[in-house]
Amino acid sequence: MTATLMAASLRAALADLLLTMADDEFVIGFSDSEWTGIAPILEEDVAISSIAQDELGHARALYELLAGLLDDGRDADAIAFDRAPEAYRHARLLDHGRGDWAMTMARRFLYDTGDTARLEAIGEGWAPLAELVAKIRREERYHVMHMELWARRLAGAGGEARSRFVAALEDLAPDAPSVLAAAPDEAALLAAGILVRPMAETGAAWRQGVTRILGPLGINLDLESDAAPRTRRAPSADFRWLWGEFTSVRRSEVGATW
């Protein structure tokens, strides 16, 4: 199906899906990139920077797809940077700041497992997204492997490492299902084959996957999805600060080509 032949309602649902996926990748990518130079060990400094760079690349590619679909004169940069903090659609999970290392690892673990489940739910209905997702999956495989490693390492270490990691997971758990909150007009996306299963089903698969990893580590989280909307009505102070950071260059010289 080409974008021009798409019904307006389907196009709006697809645009919302692209924006939520792009904003998620952009916010966690930018937030994690703050560890560059100050991560706990050198190898991890390289790893978290590389992962953040992957996520920003995915965000850019998704914003470019969205710019082409909307065709409203905005390019990927304009969509990424020229919105008020209230207009970002990232999940509530990512409204939490990066905190300490345990918090960053807990947030990444919950996000990467959720994102992987979401990528598996994208079908062939719109070729440009299906092609991009096929490529993204190959890269995300490394992120999930890395996060499982960290979950085992922190939980298995006992002492302060374990207690901080578990506390961070419990702190984030109520907001973790927001990554897989129902998409607006999900029925249209399902009918068009852009999604292959409802988000509720994807959420159930994600909870099973998380339990499979954390259960043997003696960590039990309550990850039942709630009825709260995907995005907070008012963004957190952490996100407002991050927004100030990632838009600062763009705002410093409006209209400049960098």
Next chain:
Amino acid sequence: MVTELPTRAVPAPDEAMVRAILRTIADPEIPSVSIVDLGMVERVEVGSLGIDVELLPTFIGCPAQELIRELVIEALGSLGLPISVAFTFRVPWTSERITEQGREHLAAAGFAPPAEPGEVRCPYCGSSKVAMDSAFGPTQCRSLFYCPACRQPFEAFKPV
């Protein structure tokens, strides 16, 4: 009076000619390996109105993409036709796309070609008893390894 038609100094470019030029463009980070041997060139089309080149990014967020695009436009500029270079995800780049020659050139430059972690060989001494230090290296496409046999750290391409 007979008017002589102007003769072309160079023959009209064809696909083989374009590919031969692309073969001279090295990856900006690994000067010994061409973008052709890395498997990045997906499609070349030469028409009377211009030359279209379609490239596959190794990793989606690889910052070398813009540089490679400029290198391609510059290198094909001598052919006298408008050049269009596009990156596409229509076909995912995978490490299997690296040619045999590309693998040899990578190894000669001290990079292990892509393989599953258990199959990686030290590019210096050939030992199979190597250890992965980290899945993430200095660029998105490489991992960090160490070879206890020759005590040499090295980088291996990630299999994707």
